Amino acid sequence: MNSLKQRRTIRKYQQKDIPAELLNDLLKDAFRASTVGNMQVYSVIVTRDADRKARLAPAHFHQPMVTEAPVVLTFCIDLRRFSQWCEQRKAEPGYNNFEWFVNGAIDALLAAQTFCVAAEEKGLGICYLGTTTYNPQQIIDTLQLPQLVFPIATITVGWPEEMPPQVDRLPVEAIIHDEYYHDYTPADIDRLYAYKESLPENKQFIAENHKETLAQVFTDVRYTKKDSEAMSEALWKAMKGQGF
Amino acid sequence: MNSLKQRRTIRKYQQKDIPAELLNDLLKDAFRASTVGNMQVYSVIVTRDADRKARLAPAHFHQPMVTEAPVVLTFCIDLRRFSQWCEQRKAEPGYNNFEWFVNGAIDALLAAQTFCVAAEEKGLGICYLGTTTYNPQQIIDTLQLPQLVFPIATITVGWPEEMPPQVDRLPVEAIIHDEYYHDYTPADIDRLYAYKESLPENKQFIAENHKETLAQVFTDVRYTKKDSEAMSEALWKAMKGQGF
Numbered sequence: 001m002n003s004l005k006q007r008r009t010i011r012k013y014q015q016k017d018i019p020a021e022l023l024n025d026l027l028k029d030a031f032r033a034s035t036v037g038n039m040q041v042y043s044v045i046v047t048r049d050a051d052r053k054a055r056l057a058p059a060h061f062h063q064p065m066v067t068e069a070p071v072v073l074t075f076c077i078d079l080r081r082f083s084q085w086c087e088q089r090k091a092e093p094g095y096n097n098f099e100w101f102v103n104g105a106i107d108a109l110l111a112a113q114t115f116c117v118a119a120e121e122k123g124l125g126i127c128y129l130g131t132t133t134y135n136p137q138q139i140i141d142t143l144q145l146p147q148l149v150f151p152i153a154t155i156t157v158g159w160p161e162e163m164p165p166q167v168d169r170l171p172v173e174a175i176i177h178d179e180y181y182h183d184y185t186p187a188d189i190d191r192l193y194a195y196k197e198s199l200p201e202n203k204q205f206i207a208e209n210h211k212e213t214l215a216q217v218f219t220d221v222r223y224t225k226k227d228s229e230a231m232s233e234a235l236w237k238a239m240k241g242q243g244f
Numbered sequence: 245m246n247s248l249k250q251r252r253t254i255r256k257y258q259q260k261d262i263p264a265e266l267l268n269d270l271l272k273d274a275f276r277a278s279t280v281g282n283m284q285v286y287s288v289i290v291t292r293d294a295d296r297k298a299r300l301a302p303a304h305f306h307q308p309m310v311t312e313a314p315v316v317l318t319f320c321i322d323l324r325r326f327s328q329w330c331e332q333r334k335a336e337p338g339y340n341n342f343e344w345f346v347n348g349a350i351d352a353l354l355a356a357q358t359f360c361v362a363a364e365e366k367g368l369g370i371c372y373l374g375t376t377t378y379n380p381q382q383i384i385d386t387l388q389l390p391q392l393v394f395p396i397a398t399i400t401v402g403w404p405e406e407m408p409p410q411v412d413r414l415p416v417e418a419i420i421h422d423e424y425y426h427d428y429t430p431a432d433i434d435r436l437y438a439y440k441e442s443l444p445e446n447k448q449f450i451a452e453n454h455k456e457t458l459a460q461v462f463t464d465v466r467y468t469k470k471d472s473e474a475m476s477e478a479l480w481k482a483m484k485g486q487g488f
Contacts, residue, residue, distance in 0.1 A: 001365050004273040004358065028416050029248040033357065034372040037466060040414050045421045052423050076425075081418065082462075085433050089459035094469020098476040102377050105346070106353060106397065110372075113277065113357040114248065121245050128278040128354075133346050144424045153350060170284050172272050174325065177289045179296050180388045181320075189329050215333035218326075222281060225338020232342040 003121045008166050010125025013158025017070050018124070023157075026122065030115035035107045041100070042108035043078040045143050046071060052142070059138035060131040060154065069156035074132070074139060075112040077104030079244075080148040096148060101244040105152045112153045125160035128153060134231050136238040147243040168196055247365045252410050254369025257402025261314045262368065267401075270366065274359035279351045285344070286352035287322040289387050290315060296386070303382035304375040304398065313400035318376070318383060319356040321348030323488075324392040340392060345488040349396045356397045369404035372397060378475050380482040391487040412440055 027044060035041070047053055048071055056074075057066045066072055079100050083093035116126045132139065132154040139151040174192040184192070196202060202214050209217050219225070271288060279285070291297055292315055300318075301310045310316055323344050327337035360370045376383065376398045383395040418436040428436070440446060446458050453461045463469070 001273065001362055004276060004362055007276050009278060024416060024420075027420060029245065031413050031416060031419060032248060032251050032410075034253060034360070034370075036374045037462065038411055038413075039462070040419065043419055043421055043425070045423070045425060047423060049423050081428055081433070081436075084428055085437050086459040086463050088430055088433050089457035091457060091459035091463040092469060093463055094467070094472045097472055098480055099377060099472050100476075102349070102396075102479060103374065105349060106374075106377070109350060109353040110357045110360075113354045114361060116278070116354075117358060117361045118245055118248055126278075130280045130347065133343060133350070142424075143421075146425060146427055149425060152346075166276075167282055169275050169282075172268060172275060175275060175284065175287055176268075176271060177287055177387075179289070179291055179293050180386075181287065181289060181390060181393060183390055184325055184328055186332055189325070189332050192325075193329050213333035213335060215330040215335035218281065218283070219330055219335040219337055223338070225336060228338045228341055228343050232344075235346065236342055 001121070004117065006166070007120055008164055009127050010158070010160045010162060010164075011065050011127050012161040013065075013069050013125065013156075014161045016159050018157060018159075022122065023071060026115055026118045029118045030111045033110040033114040035110070036103045039082055040107065041077065041079050041082055041095070041104045042111055043076045043081065043149060044111070045074040045076065047074065055142045056139065059135040059142065060129050063129060063131070065127050065129070065156040069127075069158040071157045073112075073115070073155045073157060074143060074151050075108045075153040075155070076145060077101060077108050077150040077152055078148070079104055080146055083148060096243050098244060101150065101239060104150070108152050112155060116155060119157055123159070124157055127156045129156065133235055136235060137241070140238065140242065145242070150239060150242050150244070168199060170196065245365070248361065250410075251364055252408055253371050254402070254404045254406065254408075255309050255371050256405040257309075257313050257369065257400075258405045260403050262401060262403075266366065267315060270359055270362045273362045274355045277354040277358040279354070280347045283326055284351065285321065285323050285326055285339070285348045286355055287320045287325065287393060288355070289318040289320065291318065291387075299386045300383065303379040303386065304373050307373060307375070309371050309373070309400040313371075313402040315401045317356075317359070317399045317401060318387060318395050319352040319397040319399070320389060321345060321352050321394040321396055322392065323348055324390055327392060340487050342488060345394065345483060348394070352396050356399060360399060363401055367403070368401055371400045373400065377479055380479060381485070384482065384486065389486070394483060394486050394488070412443060414440065
């Protein structure tokens with residue numbers, strides 16, 4: 001599929017709406033994705049309202065896509081609807097635990113990614129906001145997510161106003177293991193990361209951040225151990241707070 | 245996309261291999277999916293060997309797809325490769341925590357689902373095995389997954405030998421919430437589950453299991469509270485055991 005091979009994340013959007021019917025059709029396609037036991041333990045919050053987007057923005061560190069995209073989708077783990085159905089049908093649900101948090105995340109993410117592929121095929125551009133797992137509590141509060149509902153992926157969607165170059169990926173042999181996990185030798189790591197390290201934009205990244213290596217930009221600036229540990233605690237706490 | 249609208253899970257496959265080049269191309273497409281910070285914190289284990297498939301089978305409760313499909317793919321969270329790169333580049337990685345377990349799961353699942361869409365577009369059939377999160381430790385042992393690597397989704401792939409009817413899905417309005425989470429009233433639940441409950445195959449399911457409601461088939465037979473709690477503990481323990 002050409003739209004898969006040519007894809008890039010789009011962060012700038014035209015000031016042009018997405019028709020409700022088109023969005024609905026794409027979501028309908030997304031909901032055909034595989035789901036555990038055909039239980040569909042996920043929900044999607046569709047944010048179009050400017051005020052609501054402005055209230056979501058801080059949770060996403062004010063990345064401009066949140067307020068500039070015509071549509072923001074928050075894909076959520078949702079064990080609530082299914083549990084409510086059980087309770088109304090003389091059945092005792094047992095889905096308020098870690099296993100179902102993970103199963104719900106899988107369900108939600110397969111639907112989210114199917115949506116993205118379908119949307120890109122129609123010429124729309126998307127951007128995943130990794131911030132969803134950094135500040136889940138703010139999102140829970142803003143979108144009024146009740147117990148057993150948890151945000152796992154946020155996607156901004158719109159008609160592209162830019163066509164950025166495709167970013168690099170590791171060589172496929174970096175990711176694929178035949179039959180069992182083949183651990184990497186130091187020489188493998190050097191070889192597999194050589195192209196990424198050779199790119200002028202990555203060299204510039206190192207210079208701008210006054211670092212010695214590209215890896216240090218990740219560990220010292222973008223995703224530090226200290227931040228990751230604080231986010232782990234907040235994520236865990238939010239998960240528990242939602243009843244899992 | 246027609247292949248999205250028409251899709252169904254395929255559990256019976258022709259005795260016909262998938263050419264290595266085709267599989268590689270599809271995985272390459274999959275690796276264009278969005279990934280946190282372009283870090284690609286996932287790996288894919290490709291199992292074709294009959295012995296290895298037989299060894300994976302118990303972890304998947306001996307579902308026949310594991311040994312009958314020409315290819316079994318195990319998508320894994322992988323913070324190991326990235327951490328090794330950091331360590332070889334004078335950078336201290338801080339990715340052995342819950343935040344990165346979840347980020348790795350997101351990365352792995354977006355790639356997995358992109359693979360599935362691309363594969364189905366080529367006429368292949370796929371089946372996700374939910375058992376991956378039930379018995380992770382057996383999979384870890386069989387595929388020799390080292391620290392910071394964790395199996396999150398298993399997909400069997402092959403040329404379809406069956407064309408089962410499409411299964412039902414909830415109405416789209418069951419899943420979509422405008423602007424914020426709209427909690428379900430008892431009447432909403434009745435309405436949204438009415439079609440599912442009306443299906444002859446689901447009525448048969450109730451009768452076969454000697455239950456009163458379809459929900460009870462889930463809570464008492466398929467996914468009990470007791471099993472879910474035991475699986476939660478095992479999943480948690482396996483996650484910790486892999487160093488997260």
